[in-house]
Amino acid sequence: MGTICLDTGALRRSPELPQVVAETDAKFVVTDASIMELCKSDQWERTIRDSLKPLSTVPERVFCTLGNGELMRAQFEGLAPLEIGDLVGEKPTMWLRALLKEIAGGTSGKTFEQMPEAIREANQRMAQGHLDHVRNREMLMELLPTIQKNVPTELLSELRGGRMPVQDVRDLVTEFVSSFLPHLEPPPVPKDVLETWIRRRSYVFRWTWLRARTVVEWIAKGGLDSAKPAAITNSDIDRQILTIGSYCTSLLTEDNQVREFDADLRSVIESPSLLSTPTNSLLDSQRWIDRSDE
Numbered sequence: 001m002g003t004i005c006l007d008t009g010a011l012r013r014s015p016e017l018p019q020v021v022a023e024t025d026a027k028f029v030v031t032d033a034s035i036m037e038l039c040k041s042d043q044w045e046r047t048i049r050d051s052l053k054p055l056s057t058v059p060e061r062v063f064c065t066l067g068n069g070e071l072m073r074a075q076f077e078g079l080a081p082l083e084i085g086d087l088v089g090e091k092p093t094m095w096l097r098a099l100l101k102e103i104a105g106g107t108s109g110k111t112f113e114q115m116p117e118a119i120r121e122a123n124q125r126m127a128q129g130h131l132d133h134v135r136n137r138e139m140l141m142e143l144l145p146t147i148q149k150n151v152p153t154e155l156l157s158e159l160r161g162g163r164m165p166v167q168d169v170r171d172l173v174t175e176f177v178s179s180f181l182p183h184l185e186p187p188p189v190p191k192d193v194l195e196t197w198i199r200r201r202s203y204v205f206r207w208t209w210l211r212a213r214t215v216v217e218w219i220a221k222g223g224l225d226s227a228k229p230a231a232i233t234n235s236d237i238d239r240q241i242l243t244i245g246s247y248c249t250s251l252l253t254e255d256n257q258v259r260e261f262d263a264d265l266r267s268v269i270e271s272p273s274l275l276s277t278p279t280n281s282l283l284d285s286q287r288w289i290d291r292s293d294e
Helices: 008-013 017-023 032-038 044-052 068-078 090-105 110-127 133-141 143-150 153-160 166-183 191-199 203-220 229-245 256-269
Strands: 003-006 027-030 062-064 250-252
Touching (some): 008 032, 062 090, 090 110, 143 166, 153 166, 153 203, 203 229
16 A cells, blocks of 8 residues: 555544554554644643554554655755655654554653653744744745736636636646746745756645645635634644655545645646656665664
């Protein structure tokens, strides 16, 4: 079954997950964002144990990704489009596997003991970025006037009236992002590199595409003015998981909106303009020998 990305809802309550773990040889990708979501409440330990229990039987088949900010920086600094092996963090993966072993054994070892302090530090960082609801809303709002300016009035009318076919919505967002990225002022990277990112549907392209798709969705529903900042943050978390999930064979989710956006993005990635298809081969590398006991 290749690789399956698990969103937070799937970890918490998917009836399919235990069966997929037991009956297939799939590899499972857990995102940094999902782990943070599982640790939000005061009951984080119970949530973590309950949510990750199905995976605790196959720790060697579980991988944890780097954060969205780290991955964006990696592409801007290295310029080459990222592939699935670039998304996985060695330290996060070994940490998660160690955690899964403690869950399997019903113990609270070194990994669990270190988590309260790690959660406290992570919450402090996230309050200034990842969970800054007002900032997240402002960043998404920046795309609104650009989209409204560049999308013909008749198409905006179709969108608001719910008359635009799904494929036309996908094409509209793709055309907007493809024309928008190379003309950033000043361009953060050479334009020929940006054009390669677009053709190869790079991480930056996918992330930007989902942001634009979110804005288009809000336009169709009446505008971003009514969107609560906390709801924007939640959609931001979904976009992080969706971007990473698009590199995997499939994304397991219990959220219909996430499922719809996943189908949209995969349709764009599979379009003829894609020059190369990311593979799962790097997850089979000896680089991922389980060293969590060291």
